[in-house]
Amino acid sequence: xxxxxQSPTHLIKTRGQQVTxxxxxxxxxxxxxWYQQALGLGLQFLLWYDEGEERNRGNFxxxxxxxxxxxxxxxxxxxxxxxxDSALYLCASSFRPTGGYHNEQFFxxxxxxxxx
Amino acid sequence: xxNIDQPTEMTATEGAIVQINCTYQTSGFNGLFWYQQHAxxxxxxxxxxxxxxxxxxxxxxxxxxxxxxxxxxxLKELQMKDSxxxxxxxxxxxxxxxxxxxxxxTSLAVNP
Numbered sequence: 743x744x745x746x747x748q749s750p751t752h753l754i755k756t757r758g759q760q761v762t763x764x765x766x767x768x769x770x771x772x773x774x775x776w777y778q779q780a781l782g783l784g785l786q787f788l789l790w791y792d793e794g795e796e797r798n799r800g801n802f803x804x805x806x807x808x809x810x811x812x813x814x815x816x817x818x819x820x821x822x823x824x825x826x827d828s829a830l831y832l833c834a835s836s837f838r839p840t841g842g843y844h845n846e847q848f849f850x851x852x853x854x855x856x857x858x
Numbered sequence: 859x860x861n862i863d864q865p866t867e868m869t870a871t872e873g874a875i876v877q878i879n880c881t882y883q884t885s886g887f888n889g890l891f892w893y894q895q896h897a898x899x900x901x902x903x904x905x906x907x908x909x910x911x912x913x914x915x916x917x918x919x920x921x922x923x924x925x926x927x928x929x930x931x932x933l934k935e936l937q938m939k940d941s942x943x944x945x946x947x948x949x950x951x952x953x954x955x956x957x958x959x960x961x962x963x964t965s966l967a968v969n970p
Contacts, residue, residue, distance in 0.1 A: 783962065784960040785945065785958075787958060787959075790957070798957050832901070846903045846906065849901050849902070
């Protein structure tokens, strides 16, 4: 079974530019989560999509946005890039959480974004 | 606020046992996760605790005490490949809010 895939693996941009990152979840998973992992910092929750809808977002400015497509793949868009956006962006997927409990999140390999 | 504390670094010897602690202060509690992350790789799921007690899974066990806001991950018969960062994450919210609060991770070095 194929795991979570992300593209591209690495990206170099300059300040002010825009970037789009892509994620394909594991087949059968409807939930996609985006995280930012900056050097020396923990995983920071960005966005959660399920069934095509944004269900929750973390404490990030509106220039971080995304969407989920009918096939459950997802894009993360970052506008007006800043130097501090340099980080590893991880995508994870899971079955739709049911009841009060969580389902295990499976992570993709990440996209390493460098902003110069 | 929401806060998770883990030791930054630990060192252990191959074949030994190591315990990685995690303490949390969150507005609520709906479960605690442990993930393993090798350098340059994505985190992989190790365990999920929502009730008090010990969950054993092979060489790895995870313990939770909700009253103390405390968990630990126990790794037995350490192997070199266990050298990695171990991340503790807590879900503070019930219902459909699936936001997780993550610790900074504990970097474990296993020496021969």
